[in-house]
Amino acid sequence: MWVESINVAKKWMEDRLKGDDGFSKYMDNKKSFIDEKKIWKCLKENRDPSPSKIRSIMDEVLQNKDCISLEDCAAILNVKNEDLWKEIFHTASIVKKQVYDNRIVTFAPLYCSNYCVNNCLYCAFRRENSVEIRRRLTLDEVKKEAEILAKMGHKRLITSYGEHPLSDVNYIANTLKAIYSVRVKGKRGGRGEIRRVNVNAAPMTVEELEILRDVGIGTFQVFQETYHMKTYSEVHPPDTIKGNYFWRLYCMHRALEAGVDDVGIGVLLGLFDWRFEVLALLSHALELEEKFGIGPHTVSFPRLRPAANTPFVQNSAYKVSDEDFMKFIATVRIAIPYTGMILTAREPEHIRRRVIHLGVTQTDFGSKIGIGSYRESYNEQEAEKQQFILGDTRELDEGVRWLAEMGYIVSFCTAGYRCGRTGIRIMKLLKTGKEKIFCKLNAILTYKEYLEDFASDETREIGTKILSREIEEVKKLVPERTFEKLMEYLSRIEDGERDIYF
Amino acid sequence: MVREIYTSKLEELAEKIWKEFGVSVWFAEIIGKRWSYVAGSVSSEILPSLRFKINENLGLVIECDSEELATKIFNYVKSILNNDVL
Numbered sequence: 001m002w003v004e005s006i007n008v009a010k011k012w013m014e015d016r017l018k019g020d021d022g023f024s025k026y027m028d029n030k031k032s033f034i035d036e037k038k039i040w041k042c043l044k045e046n047r048d049p050s051p052s053k054i055r056s057i058m059d060e061v062l063q064n065k066d067c068i069s070l071e072d073c074a075a076i077l078n079v080k081n082e083d084l085w086k087e088i089f090h091t092a093s094i095v096k097k098q099v100y101d102n103r104i105v106t107f108a109p110l111y112c113s114n115y116c117v118n119n120c121l122y123c124a125f126r127r128e129n130s131v132e133i134r135r136r137l138t139l140d141e142v143k144k145e146a147e148i149l150a151k152m153g154h155k156r157l158i159t160s161y162g163e164h165p166l167s168d169v170n171y172i173a174n175t176l177k178a179i180y181s182v183r184v185k186g187k188r189g190g191r192g193e194i195r196r197v198n199v200n201a202a203p204m205t206v207e208e209l210e211i212l213r214d215v216g217i218g219t220f221q222v223f224q225e226t227y228h229m230k231t232y233s234e235v236h237p238p239d240t241i242k243g244n245y246f247w248r249l250y251c252m253h254r255a256l257e258a259g260v261d262d263v264g265i266g267v268l269l270g271l272f273d274w275r276f277e278v279l280a281l282l283s284h285a286l287e288l289e290e291k292f293g294i295g296p297h298t299v300s301f302p303r304l305r306p307a308a309n310t311p312f313v314q315n316s317a318y319k320v321s322d323e324d325f326m327k328f329i330a331t332v333r334i335a336i337p338y339t340g341m342i343l344t345a346r347e348p349e350h351i352r353r354r355v356i357h358l359g360v361t362q363t364d365f366g367s368k369i370g371i372g373s374y375r376e377s378y379n380e381q382e383a384e385k386q387q388f389i390l391g392d393t394r395e396l397d398e399g400v401r402w403l404a405e406m407g408y409i410v411s412f413c414t415a416g417y418r419c420g421r422t423g424i425r426i427m428k429l430l431k432t433g434k435e436k437i438f439c440k441l442n443a444i445l446t447y448k449e450y451l452e453d454f455a456s457d458e459t460r461e462i463g464t465k466i467l468s469r470e471i472e473e474v475k476k477l478v479p480e481r482t483f484e485k486l487m488e489y490l491s492r493i494e495d496g497e498r499d500i501y502f
Numbered sequence: 503m504v505r506e507i508y509t510s511k512l513e514e515l516a517e518k519i520w521k522e523f524g525v526s527v528w529f530a531e532i533i534g535k536r537w538s539y540v541a542g543s544v545s546s547e548i549l550p551s552l553r554f555k556i557n558e559n560l561g562l563v564i565e566c567d568s569e570e571l572a573t574k575i576f577n578y579v580k581s582i583l584n585n586d587v588l
Contacts, residue, residue, distance in 0.1 A: 180535070216535035259531070261538055419553060420530035420537040420563050428544040437548050478548050485550040485567055502550060 009127075012165040013117045013241050022205060023250035026291070032249060033287035034227050039279045042074035049075035051084050058091040058334065065099060065337040065431040067289065073282050073335045077275045077327075085327060089358055092330035095337050096359040101436040103411040103443040104403055105340070105362040106396065107156040107198070108149050111369050112137050112175050114387070116162030118202075118242040120225070121235045122268065122316075124307035124387050125162045131309040133384045135371040136166050139178045146179040148374040150192035152366050152396045153454030155412040155446065157194055158221065160369075160387075163202035163241060172201055173215045180216060186453025191498055196414035198264070202241065203251030209258035218417060219297050220255045221264035224248060226271040227280030235271060235312070252284075256292045261422045263288070264342070266300030269320040270313075274328050278335065285336045293424045298340035298362065299332055305346050305391065308383035326355055333359025338430035348391035349402075356406070365399030400450065401459040404466045411443035412450055415501035440474050441486055441502045448493050509541045515582060516542035523575055526565040529556075537561050556580065 024030070057072045079085055113136035116125045124132055137145065149157060159175055161167040176197050184192040196218040203222055204212075212220065226232050229245055236242045252263040265284050267277040281299060289295045303320055304313050320328065333341060343352060343360040345367045352363065368374050370385035381389055394402070400410045416426060421438065429435035444467065451463045471490075475483050482502075489500045512529045519527050520543070528542030532555065543565070550567040554576045562579055564572045 213536065214534050216533075259533060259538060417536050417538075419551065420528055420539045420561065422530075422536070423539040425528060425539040425544045429546060432545065434546050434548060438546075441548075481567055482549055 009115075009117045009165055012168075016241055017244065017247075021247070022203075022254060023246040026250050026253040032246065033283055034229075034249065034280055035283070036229065038070065039074075039276055039283070042070045042279060043077065043275060046071055046074040047078050048080075049078055051081070054079060054084060054088070058088065061095060061334050061337055062091065062098065065095070065433065067282060067285055067295070067337070068335050070279055070282060070286075073279055073331065074275075076331050076334065077278060085330075088334065089326065089330050092333040092359045093357050095333055096341075096361065097436075098433055099337055099430055099436055100340075100361050101440050101443075102408050103413075103439050104356070104360065104408045105156065105411045105413065106154070106399065107158055107362060107364050108152070108154045108396070109160060109200075109344075109364060109367050109369055110142070110145055110149065110157045110179070110374075111160045111371050111387070112142055113161045113164065113167040113171070114371050114385070115164035115166045117164050118162075118240040119237045120240075120242060121312040122271065122304060122307070122310060124310050124383070126310075129309050131384055135385070136171075137175075137372055139174055141372060141375070142175045143178045143182060145372065145374045146182045146194055147184050149366070150182050150184045150194055151187070151454075153186070153192065153412070153450050154366070154396060155194060155414055156196045156198070156218070158198040158200055158219075158364075160200045161202075167201075169204060169208040169211050172199060173211050176212070176215045176217065188453050188455075190449065190453035190496065192453065193499075195499065196417065198262075200264075203248050204254065206254045206258045209255050209260050213258055213260045217260060218414070219262040219264045220252075220260045221266070221298070221300065222248065222251050223266035223268060223300060223302075224280075224284070225268040226277065227267065227284075228272040228276055231272040252288060252296070253291065256288065256294060261294055262297040262417060263294075264298040264300060264340075265296045266298075266302070266342075268304060269301055269325070269328065270304030270316045270318055272318050274318070274320050274324055278328060278331050281332060282335045285339065289427075294427060295336065296339050298342050299336065300342045300344070301328060301332070302344055302346050305388035307388040308386070313388075322351060322354070325351070326358060329355050329358045329360065338427060345390050345392040345394075346388065349394065352392060353406075356403075356408075363399075365394055366396040367393065397454070397456050397459050400455065401462055404459070404462045407466075409440075409443050409447055409466050409470050410450070411439060412446035413439065413442035413501065415442050419501070437474070437477050438502055440470065440477070441482075444470050444474065444486065445489055445493065445500055445502075448490055449498060452493060512541035515579065518582075519575060519578070522578075523571070525571070525575060527575065527579075528563050530561040530563060532559055532561045537563070556583065 119126045198219040200221040340361040342362045526543035530537035551565045552572040554562045
């Protein structure tokens with residue numbers, strides 16, 4: 001039985017790599033947009049930048065909210081003066097506020113299957129990891145997991161799957177349908193439901209992405225892990241699908257061609273030099289903007305974490321220190337001002353507290369990453385069922401309160417992709433600073449829903465103060481009739497109506 | 503695809519509505535839950551908006567909180583779009 005399933009998976013893998021390669025047609029003169037020579041040259045030629053040069057780059061970003069050049073980004077990455085880094089951190093926090101205001105979007109991960117045909121050295125899901133307990137959730141189980149998350153108050157999930165015929169695009173599409181069908185009662189009243197499902201999965205063909213588009217995918221998220229080709233081939237064995245660097249590199253081109261216009265890119269920090277990865281991420285953003293007019297909806301930057309039976313993690317020569325992690329986040333924030341930035345519960349509380357101010361826009365709470373863990377083992381982590389070990393397992397309610405204590409409003413907004421704020425329209429609104437006002441309005445409405453339906457008394461108390469402050473602030477930012485509409489919507493939420501948005 | 507074939511026509515129509523009614527509108531391709539921007543206004547006065555389905559595939563978003571005016575614009579759009587688009 002086991003041998004048979006391995007053969008099925010092998011045949012599936014071979015079939016996927018046949019035919020159109022899925023990337024050549026997007027290349028310019030058969031060249032990839034990741035130009036390693038240029039990246040190294042930029043880093044070399046922009047050493048020892050003067051403080052005035054760095055300040056002028058930062059001033060320009062604050063004015064334009066456009067991506068900066070590779071050369072300017074390399075100059076920031078080469079700053080050695082720690083006092084100047086403090087200024088860069090400060091600028092990053094202002095950029096975030098200018099583009100997204102003080103809202104933080106929350107979500108939860110939902111791991112559906114850990115079968116995988118790949119064999120990535122750093123990952124506990126790799127096919128040769130014999131200690132990993134393999135499982136694929138049934139659709140009924142997916143629904144039950146989503147019900148638990150909806151009962152916490154989550155509105156947005158990121159689903160995750162290993163690359164395997166058991167979790168092919170049809171299975172993924174069915175899990176999305178199962179999640180969207182969930183309706184639960186709130187703890188205090190109202191209702192809970194998942195309104196946006198983002199997908200973290202293997203690269204797909206245009207046709208497969210159209211299937212996900214049709215069932216209502218939010219963001220399609222694929223991380224390159226490392227953009228450095230030699231390192232990529234070392235950690236992703238060549239006899240696997242993931243060993244195909246370009247198939248993965250161009251998956252967002254295919255997604256945008258398929259009409260999935262929210263795409264999320266990222267790197268796994270700890271595989272290679274983080275400065276190189278920043279410039280590569282920026283190259284990716286510039287390429288997508290140039291070819292499609294749409295940059296990445298989000299950038300993710302997980303750091304390697306311990307994982308079951310995965311010694312590579314401990315031995316990596318490129319581990320990113322906490323200080324460099326801060327520099328990475330601030331630089332990406334400044335380099336790609338419009339993009340969402342996701343900090344996950346991989347990081348422990350004290351790190352999240354330190355870095356969240358540097359430009360983070362999304363984070364998760366109440367997370368469990370074992371297959372079936374929300375229902376079956378909520379209070380503990382089980383290394384053999386997980387891809388890695390989480391650093392922060394606080395509940396959503398505690399997270400909402402923690403952010404409120406730091407002055408942030410949590411947003412459960414999922415409006416953008418349901419009202420045409422996508423594509424070049426969202427890019428324009430982000431760059432002109434107008435999207436942050438929609439963010440604020442919808443944060444207020446969804447926060448109100450959370451406080452009404454799910455919050456503990458303690459969270460409700462501090463949350464109500466945050467809400468009043470936000471309402472006062474937004475009053476100064478919007479036309480009178482928009483403010484009147486906001487107040488009308490809030491009143492309708494108090495009367496039990498849900499999912500109202502601008 | 504609506505996106506590829508009709509973009510320029512929808513751009514012109516959005517422009518015409520702005521001139522005639524002083525209201526920003528944009529068109530979106532409806533794909534399941536997703537309303538993907540296709541054409542029309544890319545700026546905003548941060549006003550409430552109303553959404554209308556022109557058909558199963560095409561949506562119209564009107565930045566205006568008056569249902570009466572929005573309905574008037576919606577009917578205007580429907581009358582202008584010929585059978586090719588609808």
